[in-house]
Amino acid sequence: MGGRIERKFTELDARGEAALIPFIVAGDPNPDATRALVRELEARGADLIELGVPFSDPAADGPANQRAIARGLASGASLAAILAMVSELRRETEIPIVLFGYFNPILHYGCERLCTDAARAGVDGLLVVDLPYEEAAELARPARTEGLDLIYLLAPTTPIDRARAIARSGSGFLYYVLVTGVTGARTALAADLEARVHELRTVTDLPIGVGFGISTPEQAAEVARFADAVVVGSALSLIIERAGASRELTSAVGELVGAMKQAMREARGRTAAAVESPSDG
Numbered sequence: 001m002g003g004r005i006e007r008k009f010t011e012l013d014a015r016g017e018a019a020l021i022p023f024i025v026a027g028d029p030n031p032d033a034t035r036a037l038v039r040e041l042e043a044r045g046a047d048l049i050e051l052g053v054p055f056s057d058p059a060a061d062g063p064a065n066q067r068a069i070a071r072g073l074a075s076g077a078s079l080a081a082i083l084a085m086v087s088e089l090r091r092e093t094e095i096p097i098v099l100f101g102y103f104n105p106i107l108h109y110g111c112e113r114l115c116t117d118a119a120r121a122g123v124d125g126l127l128v129v130d131l132p133y134e135e136a137a138e139l140a141r142p143a144r145t146e147g148l149d150l151i152y153l154l155a156p157t158t159p160i161d162r163a164r165a166i167a168r169s170g171s172g173f174l175y176y177v178l179v180t181g182v183t184g185a186r187t188a189l190a191a192d193l194e195a196r197v198h199e200l201r202t203v204t205d206l207p208i209g210v211g212f213g214i215s216t217p218e219q220a221a222e223v224a225r226f227a228d229a230v231v232v233g234s235a236l237s238l239i240i241e242r243a244g245a246s247r248e249l250t251s252a253v254g255e256l257v258g259a260m261k262q263a264m265r266e267a268r269g270r271t272a273a274a275v276e277s278p279s280d281g
Contacts, residue, residue: 004096004124005149005172008047009207009228016268018224020045020261021209023100023233024253025052025068027077029245031085034077037240040250042095045261050127050231051086053079053101060102060129068237079109083121090122098125098151098172106139115142125149125172133169140169153177156196160203167204173229174204177212189219194226220260221267230264232257 012019022041026034038049052065054072061069086097099118106114106128118126126148131139133152143150149172154163156177167174176197178190190196193210200208210223211231220230236253243249 003147003149004094005048005098008096009173012047013228017047018227018264018268019047019207019209019229020220020257020264021048021050021098021211021229021231022046022236022253022257023050023052023211023231024236024240025054025065025072025077026082026085027054027072027075028052028068028237028240029071029249030075031077031081033240033245033249035085035089036250037253038089038095038097039093040254041257042093044254044258046095046257048096048098048124048229050098050100050233051082052233053077053082053099053105055102055105057104058102062234064234064237064241067241071241079105079114080117083117083123086118086123087121096124097122098127098149099123100127101129103128103131103139111139112142115139115146115148119146119148123148125151127151127153127175129153133166136169149173151175154200156190156192160199163200164203167200167206170206173207173209174200175231176200176208176210176227178210178214189213189222193223197227217256217259217263221263224264224267230260232260 009019024037041049054069054077058066058069126143140150150170151172152166152170152174154166154174154176197208207228209229209231210227214220214223214230214232215235223230235256239252239256243252
């Protein structure tokens with residue numbers, strides 16, 4: 001059966017759970033902290049990890065993630081260094097890892113070389129925020145050859161026919177962006193979010209993850225009722241910014257992720273109970 005990402009979603013589906021996917025910027029605040037955070041995130045219930053690849057012009061990211069990316073760059077988190085980090089992590093964990101970033105560093109590294117090296121290191125997927133699927137052949141071909149999932153973003157403004165075409169080109173899961181614009185914590189979710197996710201299910205069998213703005217356990221639980229995955233990033237970047245390299249860093253990040261996973265499990269449990277015991281009214 002498929003790679004780590006497919007196996008993880010199959011496992012979660014069998015348990016009736018949605019995946020929790022934390023995003024952290026590699027090297028923020030330093031490489032040792034990133035390695036410790038990956039271990040802590042898995043221990044607290046994370047199902048997949050998105051490792052941000054720092055880039056000097058992160059146009060799709062909001063202020064919190066931009067500052068995290070700047071800290072990652074300052075700590076020397078290059079693509080080569082991140083691949084070495086993943087290779088080290090693979091000695092102790094099988095959690096699926098997705099590299100999340102922009103096309104410029106990949107192009108500079110070389111698409112074929114990147115896919116070969118990433119697969120060898122133990123990376124499972126690539127998510128390139130500024131690479132439309134129509135222009136992705138240079139990366140898609142070697143990714144497919146190396147067994148890497150190429151994960152695409154969908155926006156609220158993406159027409160359903162285009163969503164269908166994107167879904168056919170991607171693998172692993174689809175990442176539905178809550179709102180147009182940049183990343184960042186939001187106080188409320190879009191009113192039509194559930195309907196939009198259900199619409200996307202009519203054009204793909206890929207798992208559907210939702211992110212860009214989820215920041216509380218309550219929001220994570222709400223999305224977990226109907227989506228296959230919940231992605232949280234900016235809220236973690238803010239915690240990392242506040243904690244820095246202090247001893248409280250991993251526990252502070254872990255507490256939020258643990259609370260989110262617990263809330264998501266409870267929400268799925270309530271949803272299942274409601275389906276099994278519908279009201280007589």
